[in-house]
Amino acid sequence: MTTLAAPVRNARYLTIDTVRENIVGIDAQVPLLDGTTRPYVNFDNAASTPALRPVLDKVNEFMTWYSSVHRGSGFKSQIATEAYEAAHAIALRFVGADPATHTAIFGKNSTEALNKLANRFPFQPGDVVLTTLMEHHSNDLPWRKVAHVEHVLPDASGALDEAHFDRLLERYAGRVKLVAVTGASNVTGYINPIHRIAEKAHAAGAQILVDVAQLAPHRAVDMRPLDDPGHLDYVVLSAHKMYAPFGTGALIGRRDTFLQGDPDMVGGGVVEIVTVDSVSWTGLPDREEAGSPNVVGAVAMAQAMLCLEAIGMGALAEHEAVLTARLLERLGRIPRVRVFGITDPARAREKVGVVPFIVEGMSHYLVAAILSAEGGIGVRNGCFCAHPYLLHLLGVDEQQAASYQQEIRNGVKAHLPGLVRASFGCYNNEAEVDWFAEMLERIVRGDYRGRYIQDPASGAYWPEGFAPRLETYFHLG
Numbered sequence: 001m002t003t004l005a006a007p008v009r010n011a012r013y014l015t016i017d018t019v020r021e022n023i024v025g026i027d028a029q030v031p032l033l034d035g036t037t038r039p040y041v042n043f044d045n046a047a048s049t050p051a052l053r054p055v056l057d058k059v060n061e062f063m064t065w066y067s068s069v070h071r072g073s074g075f076k077s078q079i080a081t082e083a084y085e086a087a088h089a090i091a092l093r094f095v096g097a098d099p100a101t102h103t104a105i106f107g108k109n110s111t112e113a114l115n116k117l118a119n120r121f122p123f124q125p126g127d128v129v130l131t132t133l134m135e136h137h138s139n140d141l142p143w144r145k146v147a148h149v150e151h152v153l154p155d156a157s158g159a160l161d162e163a164h165f166d167r168l169l170e171r172y173a174g175r176v177k178l179v180a181v182t183g184a185s186n187v188t189g190y191i192n193p194i195h196r197i198a199e200k201a202h203a204a205g206a207q208i209l210v211d212v213a214q215l216a217p218h219r220a221v222d223m224r225p226l227d228d229p230g231h232l233d234y235v236v237l238s239a240h241k242m243y244a245p246f247g248t249g250a251l252i253g254r255r256d257t258f259l260q261g262d263p264d265m266v267g268g269g270v271v272e273i274v275t276v277d278s279v280s281w282t283g284l285p286d287r288e289e290a291g292s293p294n295v296v297g298a299v300a301m302a303q304a305m306l307c308l309e310a311i312g313m314g315a316l317a318e319h320e321a322v323l324t325a326r327l328l329e330r331l332g333r334i335p336r337v338r339v340f341g342i343t344d345p346a347r348a349r350e351k352v353g354v355v356p357f358i359v360e361g362m363s364h365y366l367v368a369a370i371l372s373a374e375g376g377i378g379v380r381n382g383c384f385c386a387h388p389y390l391l392h393l394l395g396v397d398e399q400q401a402a403s404y405q406q407e408i409r410n411g412v413k414a415h416l417p418g419l420v421r422a423s424f425g426c427y428n429n430e431a432e433v434d435w436f437a438e439m440l441e442r443i444v445r446g447d448y449r450g451r452y453i454q455d456p457a458s459g460a461y462w463p464e465g466f467a468p469r470l471e472t473y474f475h476l477g
């Protein structure tokens with residue numbers, strides 16, 4: 001049994017060396033098919049990270065003082081209001097935004113933040129949004145509802161083709177009002193040259209939104225002052241990808257955009273005064289945060305940002321690069337394993353710690369199921385809410401894509417193409433990488449014990465005769 005050091009309760013003392021023992025649930029044992037248990041290995045951090053202990057502690061501490069914000073006169077309301085406002089200030093600082101020019105608008109996640117910007121950006125008929133084929137659906141579908149969307153293609157390895165970006169910017173000169181690009185891909189981990197793209201966007205008269213949902217947990221984000229040609233006009237991020245899974249996300253963007261027009265959602269909290277036939281909106285960010293806000297989530301997100309700052313984004317990036325290089329090196333030696341995107345361990349620093357792969361001749365659903373049932377390892381498999389990018393990476397042509405669509409309409413997902421994705425958080429360690437690689441070696445050798453049955457409707461495989469009673473681990477009530 002490992003002895004853990006006393007948990008660090010204050011964000012300021014957190015370091016890359018103490019972060020692991022400060023992850024809630026790090027020692028949780030999970031059942032395996034052979035009847036044993038082992039500590040869970042979470043390699044699905046690109047989807048959601050576990051909570052940091054100082055975040056959970058801060059939430060618990062705050063609950064004593066939790067109360068309504070803005071509208072209450074009581075002492076607890078004063079404390080809650082101050083904490084909520086401090087959370088906005090911390091979020092702005094975390095991404096290098098100037099409160100004089102930018103505002104932090106809290107919502108429930110990046111998806112909501114992107115939809116809000118799509119609703120609030122002053123598009124005119126004919127305006128173009130230049131996005132890319134490597135986006136999460138959340139940074140693609142909202143734009144399709146409000147503008148003409150053009151997609152910059154990735155190159156064969158999945159990296160952004162900047163020459164294609166330049167051509168599209170030129171082809172739609174004068175019409176491109178917004179460039180919407182991811183900071184880092186949730187599929188391949190590629191990091192985009194966001195400030196260079198920003199310079200080009202601004203020179204073309206456009207603004208830029210960077211989806212930093214995957215970048216912010218791994219690299220420092222700096223929006224820079226508005227008079228810097230490489231500045232970022234808007235960013236969105238999700239707290240559940242940053243060790244604060246309490247239902248908050250943020251849109252941080254230019255105040256001038258949100259001061260024009262009407263809020264997209266209206267109701268309580270967004271007005272100074274309402275009469276039967278007139279409304280006077282209040283100031284930012286309140287006018288864009290209709291209804292009672294998630295104050296607890298905001299406190300948690302801000303505390304997570306303080307934790308990441310304490311760890312140091314440089315130390316964190318270096319630690320994750322070591323893990324990524326180790327995994328790439330191990331996977332490179334396993335026959336039939338094909339890694340997508342960057343494969344060279346020496347280039348691990350060029351991306352965030354996301355490693356997508358397939359085992360040739362084996363369903364991605366099956367690989368993920370064995371890793372879970374026999375290795376206690378959680379990964380994600382499938383298309384990661386980035387279908388166009390996956391089709392590109394896998395070389396699926398339009399005809400094949402149409403036949404998959406038809407199968408889905410017929411209720412069958414069993415044959416859908418996809419990848420397995422291992423993604424790191426700053427608390428993962430080399431022993432976990434080694435265990436993962438060992439499990440994968442066994443899977444490729446056919447050295448696994450279960451007999452796995454596929455559910456055609458979902459595509460998922462389940463090991464025959466293995467059905468742990470989940471309610472013995474957690475149940476409500």
Ligand SMILES: Cc1ncc(COP(=O)(O)O)c(C=O)c1O
Nearest residue numbers: 109110111136138186213214238
């Ligand atoms: C790059 C990227 N953008 C946006 C999102 C959407 O985030 P959320 O589900 O928190 O809205 C994700 C989620 O995986 C993502 O990876």
